[in-house]
Amino acid sequence: MKAERSRAPQAVYIHIPFCTNKCFYCDFNSYVLKDQPVMDYLRALDREMELTVQQTPPGEIRSIFVGGGTPTVLNPQEMEFFLASVRRHFPHWSSDIEFTMEANPGTTDLDKMTVMKDGGVNRVSFGVQAFQNELLSGIGRIHNTDDVYRSLDNARAVGLNNLSIDLMFGLPNQTVEMLNYSVSRALELGLPHYSIYSLKVEENTLFHTLYHKNQLPLPSEEEELNMYLLLMERMQQAGYKQYEISNFAKPGLASRHNITYWKNEDYYGLGAGAHGYVGRQRHVNIKGVNPYVEAAKAGLPRLEQFGVSREEAMEDFVMVGLRMLDGIRKADFRKQFDEELDDVFAQPLNKMLSAGLLETHEDGEGYRLSKQGVLFGNEVFAEFIGILTV
Known part of the structure; x- marks a missing residue:
């Protein structure tokens, strides 16, 4: 057992596929929350965790990342059930574990934040994207800038201080000046970590449809390059290390979980549509919520699994x-x-x-x-x- 533990993944990814709404650029495996069987899904996820650790017993877990969707659309009772499942099936945590949960501003009141903190979450990544309300509504986000500040205040009020925010550039109607403003507002917050991504127009999104109708007013390639150069310069001036193409952190506060991916190390992947990589075997789970729930009753809910050659x-x-x-x-x-x-x-x-x-x-x-x-x-x-x- 000891030898097995030393080979076990030390990172866990868990997918919560529910969202309040579908953003115009999003091609992630996510579904609008209304009328979804949330508790059935969480019980199926619990079952997948049980079967997974039977197959590959966990060792000491160094990072857990809960992504989506929007994990923070779970209500406090659902969140409590979910976090108890995680702790039960992955009980051996390193003393300095990084336990991240993605959140959307406006979905994180004090009660929910308290449950998250009590359940072991110690890092929260907020999908902010921009600090202009007109840009936010133009990409299908339902939060506004006031929600951003309120959510960060709530996190800090319960003792969650390892916080990150995502920003985006190359958005429709965004200018270099608008990005500069967003970066300024973000840096004023003095957070440990920032992720800043360029917009990619993905298939099966509203933006993809608009793009092919020539109705998506994107910045030019030159403007987008200038945006990237600007944000790299601004982050460096503010004392943040660019440790990955889209990620910036204060010393020692880079995302440990993402580094697992970039070092091509093993990780468990759990939940609808989740990808995992264990022992040079990759797998992709069944994507739909109800099909995933049904599949988990019979065994591991795999869509496909395949070996990765040397x-x-x-x-x-x-x-x-x-x-x-x-x-x-x-x-x-x-x-x-x-x-x-x-x-x-x-x-x-x-x-x-x-x-x-x-x-x-x-x-x-x-x-x-x-x-x-x-x-x-x-x-x-x-x-x-x-x-x-x-």
């Missing part, structure tokens, strides 16, 4: 690892695969170094994106796709 794992190691601004280390690659990074990926590494999009670490023992490479990350990652698996 070659694919190597490609993943490089692609997700280079998202982090500290990049990848040769020793880590050697430890995982017993091969030399420079031998396996000589051609794309040399090409990206020559193009000035990658640079070597000072000690010569690894690689990271250059300043220019950060702006063209997707082009760099594409060079490593299919190199070994064609």
Whole structure:
């Protein structure tokens, strides 16, 4: 059992698929809360946790991340049931566990925040997106800026201080000046962590439909680049380290759970539509709420499960690892695969170094994106796709 525990994932992702409404850009596995069988879903999730830990017993858990949807649409009683399930099935927590829950401003009153804190949540990530109400309504958000301040006050009132907010840029009708204003308002809050993402127009969203009708007034590519340059400069000036392409933190307060993904480490994935990665096996769960609930009665609610080849794992190691601004280390690659990074990926590494999009670490023992490479990350990652698996 001890050997098994040492191999067990130390990170848990749990999906709560309910939302108050569907945002215009969202392609996540989420469903409007009204008339949904919430308790049936939470009981099914409890059952999936039970079956999962039977199959792969948990060791010491270092991070738990509850995403959605909007997990904070659960009422206090539902939240209490859910958090008790998590604690029951994953009882061994590290002393410095990071337990994050995503939240939307306006869905977090004091009662709910108290239940979250009592249930072990110690980090909250708020989906703020912008500090202009007209931009918020234009992307389908139902909160306003007053809700943001109220929600942060509620979190702090119950002793939750490890807080993060998400902002977005490249939104319809957004200007560089508007982003600058949002960044200023965000920095005034003095939070430990900020995630700032560019809008991606995804299939099966209202924005995708509008885009193809030429009815989505997006900023130009040049404006979007200027937005990214601005936010990187502003965050650096304010003392935040850019530790990943879209993420900024005060020293020691980077998102541990997200780093699990970027280091290509194992994690449990639980809930409707959740992805997991354990022992070089990836799985995707059934997406619909009722189909998930029914499937969990019979066993693990898998939509598909497949092995990841050694070659694919190597490609993943490089692609997700280079998202982090500290990049990848040769020793880590050697430890995982017993091969030399420079031998396996000589051609794309040399090409990206020559193009000035990658640079070597000072000690010569690894690689990271250059300043220019950060702006063209997707082009760099594409060079490593299919190199070994064609």
